[in-house]
Amino acid sequence: METTPTSPDPSSIVNVATYLRTMARIQPYKRAVVCPEGRDSQGRVAYTHLTFRQLDIESDCLARGLDDRGVSRGVRTILMVRPSLDFFSLVFALFKVGAVPVVVDPGMGVSRMLNCLKESQAQALIGIPAAHVLRTLAPGNFKSVKTFITVGNRWFWGGLTLRQVRSRLWEPYPMADTRVDEIAAILFTTGSTGPAKGVIYTHGVFDAQVRNIRAQFGITPDEIDLPTFPLFALFDPALGMTAIIPDMDPTKPAHVNPERIIEAIVNQGVTNMFASPALLNRVGRYGKEKGLKLPTLKRVISAGAPAAPANIEQFAGMLINDAQIHTGYGATEAMPVSSLGSDEILNETRKLSEQGYGMCVGLPIAGIDVRIIRITDGPIAQWTDDLALPDGEIGELTVRGDQVTRGYFERPRDDGLSKIADGDTFLHRMGDLGWIDKKGRIWFCGRKNHRVITEKKTLFTIPCEAIFNNHPRVFRSALVGVGPQGCQRPVVCIELEPGGSGKDKKSLKEELLALAKTSPITEGIETILFHRAFPVDIRHNSKIFREKLAVWAEKNIK
16 A cells, blocks of 8 residues: 655654653653552552653653763663663663663573674663673673663672662753654564564654554553553653553563453553553453453554454453454564554454455554565565555565664665665565555565465465464464475464364364365365474564474474
């Protein structure tokens, strides 16, 4: 779907921390961040908080102290702090200074995380004690770092503590006059769909995201958010929402305690919640079993991986009035791109998804230009009109807009594979496949590098898997290809419903093969394998590592 996004003037001054200062002026005594702070002898949770005024003051004091100690404009600063009051204060302090926080998801594993930190060539590190233990054990990954600050108790290592850095006297900090195209942060992808890469966020990108998220979902400053993914929490102060930090391990959403998520919603009157499909499923299943309702919730935003309609329906049973679950589509490099409400999913697109049309992710948000281009694995240096496919044909999704990031940190080859120049703008290649229907809605059909190319045709993961997922005993399925591209053998791996019996797999396999023959999409698939538990991404516990399954499948084909 083609629109004409407007490009901001690169010389214009934008600092995302301005949003916090504005909110501190218009609603100074509203709570900005609320964190659980332990439980009493009866198990009741106690909370601590900062108001918008307090958060603005605290980040001013930290900004002045950081600037005085060399963490100044343009300094790349590794931030390894758990979701907390300090985390929010530090992020906005760094924005005010004009420094560049480098954020890596610890859930990706220590080895991969260390590689990312080394790649960032950061000059400063602000972290909890565990982060400093890590840098003393692996000093080679922190050679570029000259300034070390500990959040909490400093042990045997050198450097400063956050208490030493914080200015004791408050006066408004003169915020850096950063430009719209100046680097604001480097956020590393988890590498669940490829190598982990540092995505360059400018102040202009953050500014566009705040504006578009507010407009798309109708968010107002009187709302209360439960962001179960830490990076989404950063938007809350800018949007004027109170952020309730959930009592959970953010790296393990599939193992969250549903009682504590529901406790936070009820205790704090949460109106908005971000939830990965895995968390949505776990909390929704618990709520269904207990017959619970969540009357304060106005909306739930689910992203990170496709959410199955059955999963959406289950959680939606706890919502009342016109509250909906919105399935957002995007990536670290471009977010948000589109969204679709649960009413439309359950009443219209669900039945089409189950027939193999793909997963509908809705209309592009205002200001986003989405084009479908022919599938190719190589770089495309320059846009030409013959790249575009007509509506209805499956190709690679490309996007353009103010919230689309311009590139990766020190990765020119990946930039070449993901960007297409078009005059003085560019299109970002999502690496996802899909098509656009007559209503202008996007239908997601899977990752480009997961497609299976046989001698006769190309198979796409999401449409094919939907056919097998219709079987009541199937929890989820995964299409993989065995053999060289062009003559691959399509294999469908099956994970059974949790707690379901694994007996009588021979007859189940026959049922699944018969199911495959009912659709032209899957009629050529003749190999079914059963897998105990799919390998999935750590961040959302939803994206299937099909590359690992393909290796496993090749070893297990008889």
